[in-house]
Amino acid sequence: MGIAGKHVSPLSNAADSASAPATATPADERVRRQSWFGHLLNRPEFAAISGAVLVFIVFGVGAGSSGMFNLDGVMNWSQVAAYLGLLAVGACLLMIAGEFDLSIGSMIGFAGMMVAIPSVYFHWPLSVAILFAFICSMLLGALNGYLVVKTRLPSFIVTLAFLFILRGLTLALSILFADRTIISGVGDLAQNDWLANTLFHGVALHGFFAWLGHMGIGKLLDSGEPLVPGIPKVILWWLGLAAVSAFVLAKTRFGNWILAVGGDANAAKNVGVPVRRVKISLFVLTAFCSCLFAVLQVCDIGSAAADRGLQKEFEAIIAAVIGGTLLTGGYGSVIGACFGALIFGVVQIGITYTNVSSDWFRVFLGVMLLIAVLFNHYVRRRVSQAQ
Numbered sequence: 001m002g003i004a005g006k007h008v009s010p011l012s013n014a015a016d017s018a019s020a021p022a023t024a025t026p027a028d029e030r031v032r033r034q035s036w037f038g039h040l041l042n043r044p045e046f047a048a049i050s051g052a053v054l055v056f057i058v059f060g061v062g063a064g065s066s067g068m069f070n071l072d073g074v075m076n077w078s079q080v081a082a083y084l085g086l087l088a089v090g091a092c093l094l095m096i097a098g099e100f101d102l103s104i105g106s107m108i109g110f111a112g113m114m115v116a117i118p119s120v121y122f123h124w125p126l127s128v129a130i131l132f133a134f135i136c137s138m139l140l141g142a143l144n145g146y147l148v149v150k151t152r153l154p155s156f157i158v159t160l161a162f163l164f165i166l167r168g169l170t171l172a173l174s175i176l177f178a179d180r181t182i183i184s185g186v187g188d189l190a191q192n193d194w195l196a197n198t199l200f201h202g203v204a205l206h207g208f209f210a211w212l213g214h215m216g217i218g219k220l221l222d223s224g225e226p227l228v229p230g231i232p233k234v235i236l237w238w239l240g241l242a243a244v245s246a247f248v249l250a251k252t253r254f255g256n257w258i259l260a261v262g263g264d265a266n267a268a269k270n271v272g273v274p275v276r277r278v279k280i281s282l283f284v285l286t287a288f289c290s291c292l293f294a295v296l297q298v299c300d301i302g303s304a305a306a307d308r309g310l311q312k313e314f315e316a317i318i319a320a321v322i323g324g325t326l327l328t329g330g331y332g333s334v335i336g337a338c339f340g341a342l343i344f345g346v347v348q349i350g351i352t353y354t355n356v357s358s359d360w361f362r363v364f365l366g367v368m369l370l371i372a373v374l375f376n377h378y379v380r381r382r383v384s385q386a387q
Contacts, residue, residue: 044324045336047375051322051368052339055346063353071218071228073353081345082238083293085338087316088323089238089245090289092337094282095320096249098262098329099148099155101141101283104316106166107290108297108309111137113170115295116183116304126186127195134291140166141287145280163313170306187302201299203230234296238338241289246334258282262329318365319344322372343368 059068067073087104094101114133118124124132144162148155174181190201203209206229212218213226220226249255257278260268269275290309298304321327322343323336344365351358 044331044333045339046324047372048323048333048336048339048343051371052343052346055343055350059346059350059353063350066353068350068353073349075228075232077345077349078235079232079345080348081342082232082235083297084312084315084319084344085238085341086234086241086289086293086296087286087312088319088337088341089241089334090282090286091313091316092320092323092325092332092334093245093249093258094286095317095325095327096262096329096332097258097279097282098265099279099282100159100317101144101286102156102159102313103140103144103162103166104286104290105309105312105314106163106170107137107140107287108294108312109170109304109306110140110166111291111294112298112304112308113174113183113306115298116186117173117177119189120183120185121177126189126193130196130200130295133295134288137287137291138284141284142280144287145283148283149276149279167306174306181306182303183305184303186298186304187300190299190302196299200233200296203232204236206230232300234300237292237296241292242334242338249334254278259330262331264330315344315365318369318372322368324372327373340372 068077091101091104111133114136115126115129118132119126119129140162144155144159147153147158151158171181174183187201190196206226209218209226209228209230213220218226218228249258257268257273260271260273261275261278265275293312294304294308297308319340320332320337322340323333323338325332325337347364348361351361
C-alpha cells in the first residue's frame with residue numbers, strides 16, 4: 001500500500017510525541033519581569049517608610065539616652081503623629097481623587113467652637129454639642145464638594161475661600177457669644193458626659209498600664225498611679241480610621257472609583273463611575289476628620305480656641321505627599337500618609353530631646369517635602385514608562 005493508505009495508530013503517535021525532543025514555550029515579549037526591589041520602589045509608601053526608618057535611626061543615635069524612646073516619650077510623639085494622621089488620611093484620599101481641601105485647618109477651629117459655645121454658654125449636653133459640630137462640619141464639607149463639582153472651579157480656589165470664611169466666622173462667633181477667642185470649661189463637661197468620656201476624653205487601657213507599672217515594666221508615680229496612664233484615644237481613632245480607609249482604597253469598589261477619578265475623571269465618568277458623588281463624599285470625609293481632630297483636642301485640652309488648626313492643612317498635604325500621594329491624583333497610599341504623619345510626630349517631639357533648636361523643624365519639613373516630590377516624580381515616570 002502507498003503512503004496514503006498507511007494506517008498510523010494513536011499509540012504510535014503518542015510514542016513519537018514522547019520520543020520527540022521537548023520544545024520550550026517562547027516567552028511572551030509583552031511580559032516584563034521586575035525585580036523585588038523594583039516592585040518595592042514602585043510602591044507609593046516606600047519613600048515614607050524609608051524616611052521613617054532613617055528618622056528613627058537618627059534620633060536613636062542622637063537622643064536614644066534622653067528618654068525619647070521610653071514609654072512616656074513614645075506616647076508623646078505618637079500622640080502628635082496621631083492628630084496629624086487623622087487629617088492626613090482624609091487629605092490623602094481626596095488628593096488621590098485629584099482634589100485639595102485647604103479649609104481643613106480652619107475647620108478645626110470652627111468645629112471646636114461649635115462644641116464649646118453650645119455646651120458652655122447654652123448649657124447643651126456635651127454629646128449633643130459634639131453631634132451638632134459633626135453635622136455642621138460635614139454639611140460644610142458637602143458644600144465645598146458641591147461647589148467644586150458644580151462650578152468646575154479648582155478645589156484649591158474654592159477651599160481657599162472657605163479657609164478665610166471659616167476662620168473669620170470662628171473669630172466672629174467666639175467674640176459674639178463669649179467676648180473672647182478662647183473658651184474653657186469643656187474638660188469638666190467631658191468627664192461627666194458618657195459619650196464624650198467614652199469616645200473622646202482621656203486614655204484607654206488604664207488598668208493594663210497600671211498592671212504594667214506594678215509589674216515593674218513601667219514607671220509609677222508616688223501616688224501609685226502609672227506615669228503613662230494609658231493610650232490616648234486619638235491614637236486609637238487614628239489607627240482605626242487608617243485601617244478602614246486603607247481597606248476601602250485597596251479592596252473595595254469605592255476605592256477603585258477614587259483611583260479612577262483621580263487618574264482620569266472623564267474616562268471614569270464614561271465607564272459609569274459616579275464622579276460627583278465620589279468627590280463630594282471625600283470632601284465630607286476631610287471635614288469629618290477635621291471635626292474629629294477638634295473634638296478630641298477640645299475634650300483633651302478642655303478648651304476651644306479660634307486659632308486652632310493654623311496651617312494644619314499644609315502639614316496634612318505634606319504628610320500625604322511624603323507618603324507617596326501624587327499632587328496630580330490617581331496614585332497614593334493611606335499607609336504612606338500615616339508614615340508621613342509619624343515622621344512629623346517623631347521629628348517635632350524628638351527635636352526637644354536634643355540640643356537642636358526647634359526652629360529647624362520647619363526647615364526639615366520643607367526638605368522632606370522637596371525630597372518626597374522629587375521621588376514621587378521619579379516613581380510617576382517609571383509607572384508611565386511601564387505602561
